[in-house]
Amino acid sequence: MANATAPPDNEPSAVERRLATILAADVAGYSRMMGEDEEATVQTLRSHRAVFDGLLKQHRGRVFNTAGDMILAEFPSAVEAVRCATEIQAALHTRNEQLPSGRKMLFRMGINLGDVVVQDGDLLGDGVNVAARIQSIAEPGGICISGSVYDQIQNKLSLQLKQLSDQSFKNIGQPVRTFTITDGESGPLPTKRSPPPGKTSRVAAGAAIVAVAMAAGGYWLYSDIAAKRLEQSKLIAQLTAEKQATEDARRAAVEQARRVAEAKSQATHEREAEKREANLQAQAQSTDEARRRNDAERKQLDADRQHLETEKQAKAAAPKTQSPTALQTAPAQVATAAGTGVAAKTLTKAGPGTNSQFGGLYDGRVCNFPDDPSKKTCWVVHLKVENGIGTASWSRRLTGKPVLLHATIASDGAVKLTLDGWNVKDDAPMTGAMDGRVVDNRIDAVGRWANGIRMDGHWTHAQ
DSSP states (O other): OHHHHSOOTTSOOOOEEEEEEEEEEEETTHHHHHHHOHHHHHHHHHHHHHHHHHHHHHTTOEEEEEETTEEEEEESOHHHHHHHHHHHHHHHHHHHTTSOGGGOOOEEEEEEEEEEEEETTEEESHHHHHHHHHHHTSOTTOEEEEHHHHHHHTTTSOOEEEEOOOBOOTTOSSOBOEEEEESSOOSOOOOOOOOOTTHHHHHHHHHHHHHHHHHTTOHHHHHHHHHHHHHHHHHHHHHHHHHHHHHHHHHHHHHHHHHHHHHHHHHHHHHHHHHHHHHHHHHHHHHHHHHHHHHHHHHHHHHHHHHHHHHHHHHHHSOSOOOHHHHHHHHHHHHHHHHSTHHHHHHHHOOSSBOSTTOEEEEEEEEEEOSSGGGOEEEEEEEEEETTEEEEEEEOTTTOOEEEEEEEEBTTSEEEEEEEEEOTTTOOEEEEEEEEEEETTEEEEEEEETTSOEEEEEEEEOO
């Protein structure tokens, strides 16, 4: 008879079910934090988990499942579960105060008391699913509990709770009474609801049905276990997918912003390159024009010198005797020259183009005058003048590149100077020009470089 009641060897063993308090916890904004700084987020989660696990152990709780930043823990007592949750939030609040605002790690927590199925140390069923669902509606750093937990802790803990409207969750058959634990709010706790009549008898009847099913082999219970496990896996996958979708949207926005910034930066670089190219072209054009002017002036000076040389040779070849008319006019010319001072000098030295009356060596310097007067710079320049043509050269202090100066002095003392130098900013070729006069063996001239910087030069005839 005893053998008749034993289950066959090929039938599965009885399924273990029990009543348990489930705590579900999840980090708010975890995907965003990982996207911004993975290493710092992992380190913060580890330090928070150390606090979490320590307090969990003190309140006889155990972690039976994790999924990334999500934690599922079991407690033998609803009171201990709520105490543990409130102490964890208080401890983590203290730790978060030491972190920057963008790196604070806040947990949402949900607690439910319900029937669960035990499978290889893991817990399955609606008791777990409800805890995970009410966790999702908790505020970051807050705690939500189901009505079944509230019924167990009222009048046992000094907490302030606020009743929310009944919540309907996906894949949960009945609406769930939900409460949130608040801080700093006054008012009595919600009153405890008495169990409806006949509840005890229904529980007993349900237990008898379970016993009969287990005695019969309970194959359908194993199917139910598989369905519960699948449902729980789907729930976790759904929560993970929602987080991933949020993270993908955030990354797409960051990538779009990065591309826009790169496009703007590229456009700015292109505009700057175009400006630099235009400046270089303008400077090159200015240099070419200055060189053409110098070439034209040199040709004119060469023609003047040739003309003077021709006149000189003609005078040397002419007879040295003078006609009476020339002898009569010569004294008048001398008298006129002697009576007019400077005009006499002009008469004796005048000739087409430039001449040699200002020839010799001139010592002096050239100075630049930028917008900031404190940055004035000067160079010693020795100017050599011969037959109305002046030349000088010197080297830049930093690069050693040569700077050339060319001057033309007209017979009336007017001076024009051109310079072939270099831009101090980009070391590109740059020209300059100055105008001045020769007065009392001194040359004074002012002008500008092609980039607008003012300059002047002053020389004194060397004795």
